[in-house]
Amino acid sequence: MRLASGHVAVQLHGEELAKIQRDFAGFGKGLVRLTPGGWVLPGPFTKYADKIYNTKFHEGDVVIMTYPKCGTTWTQEVVWTMRNNPNLDHPKASIPIKARSPFIDSDMLMHMGKGAPRNELLEMVRDILPDPDPDKGIALQLTANLPDPRTIKTHLPLSLMTPDLLDTAKVIYVARNPKDVVLSFLHHCRLMKSVDYVGSLEQYVDYFVQDQLIYGPYWEHLREAWPQRDHPNMHFLFYEDMKANPKAEMKKLDRFLGTNLTEEQLEKIAHYTSFEEMKKRDEDYYEKNANKGLKQEVKTKEGGFYRKGEAGSWKGRLTEMQEAKIDDWTKKNTVELGIKFKYSV
Numbered sequence: 186m187r188l189a190s191g192h193v194a195v196q197l198h199g200e201e202l203a204k205i206q207r208d209f210a211g212f213g214k215g216l217v218r219l220t221p222g223g224w225v226l227p228g229p230f231t232k233y234a235d236k237i238y239n240t241k242f243h244e245g246d247v248v249i250m251t252y253p254k255c256g257t258t259w260t261q262e263v264v265w266t267m268r269n270n271p272n273l274d275h276p277k278a279s280i281p282i283k284a285r286s287p288f289i290d291s292d293m294l295m296h297m298g299k300g301a302p303r304n305e306l307l308e309m310v311r312d313i314l315p316d317p318d319p320d321k322g323i324a325l326q327l328t329a330n331l332p333d334p335r336t337i338k339t340h341l342p343l344s345l346m347t348p349d350l351l352d353t354a355k356v357i358y359v360a361r362n363p364k365d366v367v368l369s370f371l372h373h374c375r376l377m378k379s380v381d382y383v384g385s386l387e388q389y390v391d392y393f394v395q396d397q398l399i400y401g402p403y404w405e406h407l408r409e410a411w412p413q414r415d416h417p418n419m420h421f422l423f424y425e426d427m428k429a430n431p432k433a434e435m436k437k438l439d440r441f442l443g444t445n446l447t448e449e450q451l452e453k454i455a456h457y458t459s460f461e462e463m464k465k466r467d468e469d470y471y472e473k474n475a476n477k478g479l480k481q482e483v484k485t486k487e488g489g490f491y492r493k494g495e496a497g498s499w500k501g502r503l504t505e506m507q508e509a510k511i512d513d514w515t516k517k518n519t520v521e522l523g524i525k526f527k528y529s530v
């Protein structure tokens with residue numbers, strides 16, 4: 186199937202699909218691989234791909250683009266707060282970020298399992314979408330109906346988004362070192378009932394370095410964004426730098442976004458968006474509103490969505506062999522790319 190972006194999507198099949206579906210029970214509707222790029226995405230992507238690609242962005246939009254687990258949610262909260270809630274008094278600030286900052290490509294994730302789609306998001310945004318058409322994608326309709334200024338999340342790479350994205354909107358690309366990413370992503374896939382990963386860490390590292398995880402290949406994602414880092418509408422951000430000095434990174438964001446915040450406002454926002462504060466607000470919200478999407482046994486043992494929030498928490502968790510696999514793969518992929526990560530702060 187040819188997509189508006191020019192990519193050709195082919196369904197995974199045979200032993201490759203059977204193996205992935207044994208390990209990821211949530212991918213009930215299969216997966217596709219796109220050429221060029223080798224992008225692996227849940228089967229329902231093809232239903233939404235052209236709608237996402239043809240989305241008309243507004244001049245004031247900010248798109249936060251990341252490979253999964255690179256600090257998307259943190260950056261969404263920082264950017265949304267800087268733009269909408271600089272004095273920390275916005276009446277809607279306590280509703281989850283996914284209702285304030287739409288995840289434009291998430292409809293395929295809600296529809297990738299065999300069962301009925303999850304409707305948690307819809308319950309949160311009834312005021313904006315009182316009568317949505319379920320066939321058109323809840324996240325897509327939320328994005329279209331959200332008042333400006335919009336802060337939009339995507340895990341898709343640049344080539345699957347509207348080609349004039351950077352001419353119209355601002356893009357913040359967040360990158361994180363692959364060793365923390367693989368452990369954070371593994372946890373995510375075990376925690377989310379919708380993904381239901383039942384394989385081992387060993388296998389997960391193999392999926393990662395063999396470019397078989399959804400939204401990958403990891404390095405291809407970076408290869409599309411990194412050369413655009415000096416584009417006036419692109420801001421490239423490293424998770425590790427935010428961790429080392431959040432206020433300094435927020436000052437750069439302040440210049441990029443033109444928000445003109447004071448030192449005091451930035452100080453307060455840095456505290457408000459710290460791991461501990463975001464985790465606390467998430468727990469408060471889900472204490473009142475049961476989070477049916479998480480596997481409780483994984484949450485109890487390994488933590489929830491807010492797991493560690495560190496740069497370097499991979500240390501002591503990967504075996505020498507797993508580290509070597511990631512190091513070799515990194516070496517091979519960074520020779521020409523020239524990007525350098527910090528692996529701890």
Ligand code: PPS
Nearest residue numbers: 253254255256257258259369459460491492493494
């Ligand atoms: S997702 O599901 O792909 O959108 O996940 P994403 O938000 O990109 O990444 C989740 C990881 O970011 C950590 N996190 C934070 N770290 C530091 N400070 C703050 N405020 C923060 N908020 C979220 C989150 O804990 C996940 O990382 P791990 O390593 O798993 O803890």
